Amino acid sequence: MVNGENLKTLILIPAYNEGEGIARVIARVRQAVPDADILVVNDGSRDETAAAAASAGVIVVSHPFNMGYGVAIQTGYKYAFRHGYDFLAQIDADGQHDPECIPMLLAPVIAGETDFVIGSRFLEAGSYTPPLPRRIAMGFFRKLVSFLTGTAITDSTSGFQAFNREVIRYFTRDSFPCDYPDADMLITIHRAGFRIRELPARMFVSPSGRSMHSGWKPFYYMFKMMLSIFVTLLRRRER
Amino acid sequence: MPLQQKIFALTVCMIVFAFTIELVRRRRLREEYSVLWLATSAIMFVLVLKYDWLVALTGLIGAGLPTTTLFIGAIIFLMLIAVQFSIKVSKLTDQVKNLAQENALLRGEIENVSREKGES
Numbered sequence: 004m005v006n007g008e009n010l011k012t013l014i015l016i017p018a019y020n021e022g023e024g025i026a027r028v029i030a031r032v033r034q035a036v037p038d039a040d041i042l043v044v045n046d047g048s049r050d051e052t053a054a055a056a057a058s059a060g061v062i063v064v065s066h067p068f069n070m071g072y073g074v075a076i077q078t079g080y081k082y083a084f085r086h087g088y089d090f091l092a093q094i095d096a097d098g099q100h101d102p103e104c105i106p107m108l109l110a111p112v113i114a115g116e117t118d119f120v121i122g123s124r125f126l127e128a129g130s131y132t133p134p135l136p137r138r139i140a141m142g143f144f145r146k147l148v149s150f151l152t153g154t155a156i157t158d159s160t161s162g163f164q165a166f167n168r169e170v171i172r173y174f175t176r177d178s179f180p181c182d183y184p185d186a187d188m189l190i191t192i193h194r195a196g197f198r199i200r201e202l203p204a205r206m207f208v209s210p211s212g213r214s215m216h217s218g219w220k221p222f223y224y225m226f227k228m229m230l231s232i233f234v235t236l237l238r239r240r241e242r
Numbered sequence: 243m244p245l246q247q248k249i250f251a252l253t254v255c256m257i258v259f260a261f262t263i264e265l266v267r268r269r270r271l272r273e274e275y276s277v278l279w280l281a282t283s284a285i286m287f288v289l290v291l292k293y294d295w296l297v298a299l300t301g302l303i304g305a306g307l308p309t310t311t312l313f314i315g316a317i318i319f320l321m322l323i324a325v326q327f328s329i330k331v332s333k334l335t336d337q338v339k340n341l342a343q344e345n346a347l348l349r350g351e352i353e354n355v356s357r358e359k360g361e362s
Binding site: 065066074077 | 343346347
């Protein structure tokens with residue numbers, strides 16, 4: 004990679020029922036970062052996700068049953084930590100994130116300028132605008148997270164991230180918030196002393212049209228996030 | 243407390259107590275979960291038998307009737323059991339998650355090894 008010292012980078016793609024689009028995403032990721040290994044964590048998909056990913060020639064780890072996005076990415080972190088990867092970038096399998104942005108997200112982490120980079124759709128002109136209720140909730144958490152971390156964060160729910168081995172190690176612990184790892188996760192790593200930076204990243208409307216935030220879930224999400232931010236602040240800082 | 247009520251309450255306490263012991267004996271119930279059940283049935287038993295204590299306790303917590311005290315005791319007990327279960331379920335959820343992740347990673351390793359063997 005950039006430093007050329009045999010540093011290993013892993014691109015993590017958590018996938019659930021993405022059998023149709025996964026091969027295309029993998030191909031584009033490979034084009035964007037040819038030197039990196041690619042890991043697909045198949046979160047108990049009922050379709051051909053695992054087979055499609057395996058035939059694309061990437062590393063595949065399959066959960067025995069569906070456990071959710073947060074657990075899937077943590078499985079990826081555990082894999083990365085055990086196999087000695089120095090850097091990790093993660094990207095959604097639904098084609099929402101533009102793989103061409105990966106090198107740009109990784110660059111400051113590899114250069115050692117920061118520990119954790121989160122890609123924001125709001126800093127990027129070409130990205131889509133989410134529906135109004137979602138924008139209001141996002142705006143609220145944006146203010147709260149920016150205040151609590153002391154860093155301007157515009158897109159705390161973004162799953163488009165890159166970070167170094169220290170953060171990978173930190174995320175393999177039981178304290179990792181597996182049900183919705185976003186706002187409280189950012190606050191936790193800030194309190195653990197990691198440097199966070201937000202960079203613009205291109206995002207599109209999910210082609211499959213599915214979102215984890217639908218139905219009653221936004222209400223539970225708001226509640227869960229408020230509660231977990233609150234208890235995160237009550238906990239002792241640990242690293 | 244009328245004799246009829248007393249006999250009924252004592253019988254229920256004894257049945258619960260004996261049933262819990264039997265479950266532990268047959269290893270259907272772990273010792274750690276039997277504690278709350280055994281303690282509650284024992285306390286209820288004593289309170290029904292020693293009616294003076296129950297009346298004193300009723301005065302202490304400001305309840306109107308001694309039977310109310312028993313009901314409150316029962317409700318507190320149920321809440322404790324429910325909380326104990328919630329804690330346990332949370333812990334089990336974590337453990338199942340870790341096991342499933344471990345299973346996935348190990349299966350990945352094994353597939354990797356057997357693929358390499360097949361190639362060489």
